[in-house]
Amino acid sequence: MGITARGAGLLAAAALLLGAGLRFAYPELTLLGAAAALAVGYALATAAWRPRLAVSRHADPDRVTRGEAATMTLTVRNAGRLRSANLLAEDRCGTTTVPVPLLRLRPGRDTEVRYDVPTSRRGVVPVGPLRVTRRDPLGLVCLARPYGGTVPVWVHPRVHPLTATPTGAGRSLDGRVDGVPHGSITFDSLREYVVGDELRRVHWRTSARVGELMVRENVDTSLPRLVVLLDNRAAAHPDRVDGVAESFESACEAAASVVTAAHRADLPVTLLLVAPEASGLPDTDPPTGSPDTTAPADAPTALPGGGGPLDRLAAVELATGDGAAALRTATSRLRQDRLGDTLVVLTGPGGRADLGLVGALRGAYPSVVVGVLGAREPSAAPATGPVVLDAADGAAFAAEWDGIRRW
Template identity: 75%
Template sequence: MGITARGIGLLVAGVLLLGTGFRFGYPELTVLGAAAGVAVAIAVLTAAWRPRLQVRRQADPDRVARGEPATMTLTLRNTGRLGAASLLAVDRCGDQVVPVPVLRLRPGADTTVRYQVPTARRGVVPVGPLRVTRRDPLGLVVLARTYGDSVPVWVHPRVHPLRAVPTGAGRSLDGQVDAVPHGSITFDSLREYVVGDELRRVHWRTSARVGELMVRENVDTSLPRIVVLLDNRTVAHPQRVRGTAESFESACEAAASVVTAAVREDLPVVLLFVAAPADLAEAGPGHEGQAAHGNGTVQGGPTGPLDRLAAVSLTGEGTLEAAVARLRRERLGDTLVVLTGPGGREDLGHVGALRGAYPSVVVGVFGATEPTPAGTGGLLVVDAADGAAFAAEWDGVRRW
């Protein structure tokens, strides 16, 4: 609660009038001073009345690609019983403030406001909470309260269609791969029969021993696995245009394009960052393929690769050498895609050391004024000005 300049002036005048009236014996001045004090007290009580409001939000959709439209629908309902609520309300939408008209909102009535969420920039746009301001009729006291929660709208990087997807290198059928799909090639385990299973997969010897039908569960150990490493270090993207590192935005678009292409081909894909906070750590194998846009309001952290790409930002922490050491130690796949900026070209020697662990290594460099020298670490390097240029160069690659 805050007293306006008018309220402060009236309160000071009331004190002076009361003091003067009592000091010099002027009852008229005393009455005026008391009236001023009563007016301020009534204003405080009027502004302190807390209206009972119910706030509901619906983003349509709550996940969009950069530049696509997204609409926020805000419904405000007066659940009180005493009287109509005349309020001044604004809704916070990213860096913008959206006015919400709440004039004479009667008990049980509601009002709906729709507005566009800014999606010109990649990121997570927080919408809300609703800020309601009450004033007394004389404008002496103002009180602001918040209603409802904040809802995120995920603005994903643009996805450019890629026709070519790395097929990886073939492995031994007895090799070991995490999260491989079931149903083909190599025996993995036995399980109980369910309706729809093929009878030719029934293991009759085990079925006779346990007294119920048991079927063989097979896995495909030759399926390639793609690893995308996004360099989100500040030193890798030093150039800024109006505070935005366009090379990093292009790298995010390239990462989203590769992830989406892999999901389209039903290939396992892992998205990593050179420096990532705990809430953006890579998802487990069962969640790495979620790349489609969703609808509805979702609260909480990122749920898929594109959400993580929307939330990631540049940081001064982390080193490419440490990320490369982890990739060498864990060997997460057989095709590695490294996406960096002009400042990351000096560290490509570390990436070149991974050629023994990853049969296919592709490096995308964005925003460089000069082409990357040929034969850098023996890597396949794709120089691109933005995400669209990367997609065109990517589809022109003849070897992986």
């Protein structure tokens, strides 16, 4: 509860008038002081009344690509039974506020407001809560309370169509990609039997030892496996335009394009970040039925339409700190785990000096492609090293990607 400057002045005047009237026996001053004190008390009681409001909001859609339209529908209902609500309210939408008219909102009635959510920048736009302000008629006390929760709107990076896809280190006897769901070439692991599994895949020796049916899981070594490493170090993207690293935004677009192209081609893909993740995720629970956005950054990709790595790419932010140590840790992990056979590294102009660390991964990954986003001049790369693509933005990266002749 906040007392305005007018209310503070009137309260001080009330104290002075009452003190002077009682001290010098002036009933007129005492009467004026008492009236001023009663006015402040009335203002406090008026502003302290808390209206019963039910607030709900719905984003349509709640996941959009950068630049697409998104509309927020806010519904405010007066859940009280006796008094009408005549309030001043505004809804928070990202860094801006939207006025919400609540004039003479009768009991049991509701009002609906629609407005556009800004989607010009990639990120997670938190919408809400509704802020309702109560004032007394004299303007002595002002009280603001939040109503309702916060709903995030996910603004994904732009996805540029890619026509080329890596072929991988192995080759299928029937073509470039084998479509066998569980694979049929190399043993990978054992798991518990579930209804529908073929009995010929049961590993009877292990089943007899553990006391329950265990099934062999195989992998298809001819199926290409992509690993996308996004360089989210602040040192790799030193240039800023109005506080925004455009090269990093382009790198996010390139990562989204590669991940989406791999999904459409039914290729396994893994998304990794160089530095420990610093995300802009809001402190709210995801809507019912939405994908789990708290999964690790290297979790298998789940697309499209809402969730998975596109949500993560919408929320990821640049990470400060020891960028060189973070890159050494990331490359060491990639070398030890060998998560795939095609590695795609997306960095900025500041990452050119670290191409040697990336090139050393050729022993673990037969095919390594490095995308330098925001590049103004070609990057030097040895003839036997990784394929280096210099691109000014995400669209230029897509054109360079489709022109790759060797993986």
